[in-house]
Amino acid sequence: MARNPAVRTTCVGAGALSLAALLAVVPGSGAVSADQPGAAEPVAARAAQTAGGKPRPDARHVVIAVHGGAGTALKREDTTPAQEKAYRDGLTEALRAGQKVLRKGGSSVAAVEAAVRRLEDNPLFNAGKGAVFNEDAGHELDASVMRGSDLAAGAVAGVRNVRNPVSAARLVMEKTKHVLLAGEGADDFAARNGLPTVTQDYYWTEKRWQELMKAKGRLKGSGETLTQGTVGAVAVDGKRDLAAATSTGGLTNKMAGRVGDSPVVGAGTYAKNGTVAASATGAGEVFLRGAATGTISNLIEFGGRDLAGAAYEVLVKRLPHLGGTGGVIALNAQGVFDAPHSSEGMLHGYLTEDGRVVTKVFADETPANE
């Protein structure tokens, strides 16, 4: 069930959809109301989300979901139709890239890699091409991937020359006996294995530069950083195997050498077939200290919680007490999906078994859970 009645449902590639799927996106069909910008009812939506005190999942029959970061949700009053379209298209293209892999019988690992690569190549998102600047006006990127069938995982941290860090993370998982490679060693490993390399200026974008300038002006001497997003994907494949991946440029104005939660298994990324595939975004230090995604899995496995209950408990009840906000996309092998967050909004989208795409880019489409 969509959390918010004003969900803008994007129907792309309708030729591939069944009649039921088409009906599901026709306004007035009663299934999903579409295209009602400004008609959001956050309070009602929040109440529905936790009706009877029990969190409910956002959607069912989901095969792949992506996020484009917490703290980057758009405000209607500041967003042009072209900007809105660009973000929705970015999320949709990533979902379609993952769907293409799954349709051909590919693994959930390949699907989340494909989806995250699209987001990394899109300058709108804080990963790959659109990575934010650190305090030295450089870029250091983190990424990870995890396979739910056997808990295999791979990650890279602080890379400076890999075009697609998520692919480097997958190579670490599949070609080494290690889980996490950092810095120069990780860059060299990726290059040796044939991944495209770039120089630091590849990641330069005017928008990120202005954000750094703003952070330095506003935060002079405070040592503070700004949360700027992250991308991630979760998927389930035909064998019902789960996978999750996360990739980020981190926080604007972060210290050189700082590593966040995104490349850390159990913090920013986790996947275990019997419990959940989860990718997080938000204040990385808090997600590390709260062992965010691993705790969601443990609450399901050892605490008897369902997916929505466990994700809500961690994101809304526990992490804010540690002093930071953020969100997570969470999917289980039965296709139950939820995206709870304590941040004002979280850019995300999902694709269901019947090929339907839902994207949420405005803060009022994804009101913070309470």
Ligand code: ASP
């Ligand atoms: N979690 C990321 C980090 O701390 C940033 C974000 O998601 O906004 O590096």
